[in-house]
Amino acid sequence: MLRSVTVIAQEPLAPFEFGVLCEVFGVDRTDDGVPPFDFAVCAEDPSRPVPLLAGATLQVDRGLEACERADLVALPSGPMHTAPSPAVLDQVRAAVGRGAYVLSVCTGAFTLAESGVLSGRRCSTHWRYAEQLATTYPDVEVDADALYTMDGTVITSAGTAAGIDACLSLVRLEHGAEIAARIARRMVVAPHRDGGQQQFIERPFVPASEPTSLEGLIRWLLDHLDQEHSVSAMAAREHMSARTFARRFRAETGTTPHQWLTQQRVLAAQELLESTCLPLEIVAARVGLTSATLLRHHFSQIVGISPSTYRRRFAGV
Numbered sequence: 001m002l003r004s005v006t007v008i009a010q011e012p013l014a015p016f017e018f019g020v021l022c023e024v025f026g027v028d029r030t031d032d033g034v035p036p037f038d039f040a041v042c043a044e045d046p047s048r049p050v051p052l053l054a055g056a057t058l059q060v061d062r063g064l065e066a067c068e069r070a071d072l073v074a075l076p077s078g079p080m081h082t083a084p085s086p087a088v089l090d091q092v093r094a095a096v097g098r099g100a101y102v103l104s105v106c107t108g109a110f111t112l113a114e115s116g117v118l119s120g121r122r123c124s125t126h127w128r129y130a131e132q133l134a135t136t137y138p139d140v141e142v143d144a145d146a147l148y149t150m151d152g153t154v155i156t157s158a159g160t161a162a163g164i165d166a167c168l169s170l171v172r173l174e175h176g177a178e179i180a181a182r183i184a185r186r187m188v189v190a191p192h193r194d195g196g197q198q199q200f201i202e203r204p205f206v207p208a209s210e211p212t213s214l215e216g217l218i219r220w221l222l223d224h225l226d227q228e229h230s231v232s233a234m235a236a237r238e239h240m241s242a243r244t245f246a247r248r249f250r251a252e253t254g255t256t257p258h259q260w261l262t263q264q265r266v267l268a269a270q271e272l273l274e275s276t277c278l279p280l281e282i283v284a285a286r287v288g289l290t291s292a293t294l295l296r297h298h299f300s301q302i303v304g305i306s307p308s309t310y311r312r313r314f315a316g317v
Contacts (some may be wrong), residue, residue: 002174005037006070015159017076017105018197042066105163113137121151126159176314177270
């Protein structure tokens with residue numbers, strides 16, 4: 001169970017990425033039923049303030065030994081053009097070696113790659129630096145579109161706000177969807193964002209004559225997940241051709257209608273598994289999947305564990 005979190009502050013330290021980790025894991029929300037995290041911030045040399053990119057400094061009072069028993073070691077950012085400290089790399093390797101999670105936000109992935117823990121793994125970083133990461137570390141599989149990736153106990157995220165997605169995903173895995181949702185509500189963010197970084201990369205101008213939002217359809221789909229929804233049927237509701245609809249849907253969500261529906265159905269299944277004793281066949285039907293077998297398949301792919309294991313961990317949490 002995820003209970004202790006240590007953040008390594010290294011230069012150059014990005015204040016927002018650092019703040020994401022502090023906000024998700026360092027704020028006491030026990031009044032909302034969120035379990036407390038033993039949260040610490042450390043640096044290789046705590047006697048020297050750590051410079052922030054915004055021109056301020058951060059005074060840290062703990063050394064790298066704070067990482068040694070942490071369930072999660074997190075790196076909010078890191079150097080891309082110079083080698084990270086060998087002592088930091090040793091802590092990253094040691095964390096992975098003992099089965100702890102390591103998580104990077106944005107350019108923190110470069111430190112993980114330099115340590116060797118990303119070798120042969122899939123990872124994410126900000127789309128602007130994805131090519132550089134892939135070129136510098138050819139043994140790493142860089143997904144330039146993913147908001148975050150989780151490969152075993154190694155979690156990497158794209159830039160800035162994608163760190164929130166990665167952190168909440170880990171909370172959801174370790175503590176359940178309801179706890180992640182409570183944190184998200186306090187942060188006034190979505191507990192899960194759909195799609196990838198493609199939705200944030202600059203796009204050609206969309207003519208004003210085209211529809212500008214599928215918000216109404218998306219809300220309707222969320223209220224009718226138990227029904228079958230073909231692309232052609234969804235397109236007809238929006239008075240579009242299937243091809244135009246598919247393009248518009250990807251432009252707004254960063255993913256395909258099928259992938260989006262599958263993700264939403266798994267999220268709905270998580271809530272039912274936590275809050276009800278319904279058999280898997282009924283859960284599958286309630287969220288629009290045709291069988292318990294299909295539910296197990298998609299659930300395991302997206303969440304990383306089986307529905308039964310998830311229920312044992314989080315029912316009644």
